[in-house]
Amino acid sequence: MAVKNRIADMQPEIAAWRQDLHAHPELRFDLPRTTAKVAGLLRDFGVDEITEGVGRAGIVAVIRGRRTDSGRVLGFRADMDALPILEATGADYASQVEGKMHACGHDGHTAVLLGAAKYLAETRNFDGTVVLAFQPAEEGGGGARAMIEDGLMDRWGIQEIYGLHNFPGIPVGQFAIKDGPMLAAADFFEITVRGKGGHGAQPHVSVDSTLAGAAIVMAMQQVVARNVDPLQPAVVSMTGFQTETMAHNVIPASVKLTGTVRTFHVPTKELVRDRMKAIAESTAAAYGAEVDFAYFDGVLPTINATDPTGYARAAAESVTGQAPLDLPPSMGGEDFSEMLAVRPGAFIILGNGPSADLHHPEYNFNDEAIPAGSSWFATLAEQRMPLSN
Numbered sequence: 001m002a003v004k005n006r007i008a009d010m011q012p013e014i015a016a017w018r019q020d021l022h023a024h025p026e027l028r029f030d031l032p033r034t035t036a037k038v039a040g041l042l043r044d045f046g047v048d049e050i051t052e053g054v055g056r057a058g059i060v061a062v063i064r065g066r067r068t069d070s071g072r073v074l075g076f077r078a079d080m081d082a083l084p085i086l087e088a089t090g091a092d093y094a095s096q097v098e099g100k101m102h103a104c105g106h107d108g109h110t111a112v113l114l115g116a117a118k119y120l121a122e123t124r125n126f127d128g129t130v131v132l133a134f135q136p137a138e139e140g141g142g143g144a145r146a147m148i149e150d151g152l153m154d155r156w157g158i159q160e161i162y163g164l165h166n167f168p169g170i171p172v173g174q175f176a177i178k179d180g181p182m183l184a185a186a187d188f189f190e191i192t193v194r195g196k197g198g199h200g201a202q203p204h205v206s207v208d209s210t211l212a213g214a215a216i217v218m219a220m221q222q223v224v225a226r227n228v229d230p231l232q233p234a235v236v237s238m239t240g241f242q243t244e245t246m247a248h249n250v251i252p253a254s255v256k257l258t259g260t261v262r263t264f265h266v267p268t269k270e271l272v273r274d275r276m277k278a279i280a281e282s283t284a285a286a287y288g289a290e291v292d293f294a295y296f297d298g299v300l301p302t303i304n305a306t307d308p309t310g311y312a313r314a315a316a317e318s319v320t321g322q323a324p325l326d327l328p329p330s331m332g333g334e335d336f337s338e339m340l341a342v343r344p345g346a347f348i349i350l351g352n353g354p355s356a357d358l359h360h361p362e363y364n365f366n367d368e369a370i371p372a373g374s375s376w377f378a379t380l381a382e383q384r385m386p387l388s389n
């Protein structure tokens with residue numbers, strides 16, 4: 001997907017920023033080096049305003065167009081945080097921090113938006129205002145919500161919000177998008193099963209929390225299979241099972257079960273949650289055990305608004321000369337959903353080529369996707385806020 005424009009000529013410079021961010025991954029809200037780099041570059045570009053520490057570690061920058069008569073204000077968001085993964089890419093700019101890695105490509109998203117910022121601050125061929133939001137803590141931690149609660153939308157008057165995420169398996173630089181629900185709500189839960197610990201040789205005088213926990217794991221499979229409307233997407237994954245002790249001759253007093261629930265609609269989510277609680281409690285009771293059931297609301301479903309999806313699609317087509325692919329909805333979750341819940345906007349997928357999957361130790365953002373990504377933001381600004389003459 002060769003992009004031929006001025007931003008394409010900036011690709012080596014943008015890739016160098018990306019690789020520098022990649023070598024120095026930071027987690028959640030703890031992003032001192034990353035934010036210093038981003039703010040420093042934005043200052044070099046000559047943007048009109050920079051505010052740091054928005055939502056603890058977010059950065060907001062403002063670029064005004066050649067004119068601002070339209071009164072229109074577009075928000076562009078990129079996430080900056082990495083993951084607690086031991087990198088195995090073998091890249092010469094691989095992570096220099098053992099156990100931390102940019103395995104979701106947020107290094108790429110940040111660099112792509114920086115590239116657009118440099119171009120837009122230089123050219124300003126639009127009538128309106130662009131507000132850039134560099135967000136912390138996308139990977140759990142609620143960075144989007146933190147920025148919103150710190151006034152991101154109201155203090156800067158953002159009217160529409162746009163963002164992108166790379167995706168392995170889609171041709172590099174190709175776009176994909178979907179109007180309406182696109183990514184799922186992602187909740188999580190923790191169930192503690194309490195029995196009565198004892199000697200492994202004396203099961204009859206203990207209450208076996210391991211057996212009750214195993215029965216709960218099995219019983220949970222019926223929620224999606226038997227309770228949820230077959231036409232409503234839902235996932236219940238029991239992903240963790242931890243016994244209190246790991247001795248051959250001890251029946252542990254308790255076990256802890258963890259996992260995630262993915263849904264698209266609130267009534268389905270509530271049904272799943274209530275059924276899980278009832279099943280955990282009654283299954284445990286059948287074994288003489290008790291449970292503490294804790295359910296935590298995670299990110300909302302990511303729902304693209306119709307008109308902004310159209311603008312996002314048109315900009316993508318202008319950049320690549322090709323209509324974006326129609327994206328099937330996915331049960332993955334993304335906290336850009338929090339921004340889409342308070343402003344109309346759209347989230348677009350940018351192909352990363354045939355790379356390892358997101359969150360895999362061999363995953364790497366594909367620098368060949370940069371020209372398309374940066375050009376998409378820049379084109380969106382110019383097309384949505386045209387200078388009329």
Ligand SMILES: [Zn+2]
Nearest residue numbers: 104139358359
């Ligand atoms: Zn991720």
Ligand SMILES: [Zn+2]
Nearest residue numbers: 104106138165
């Ligand atoms: Zn991500």
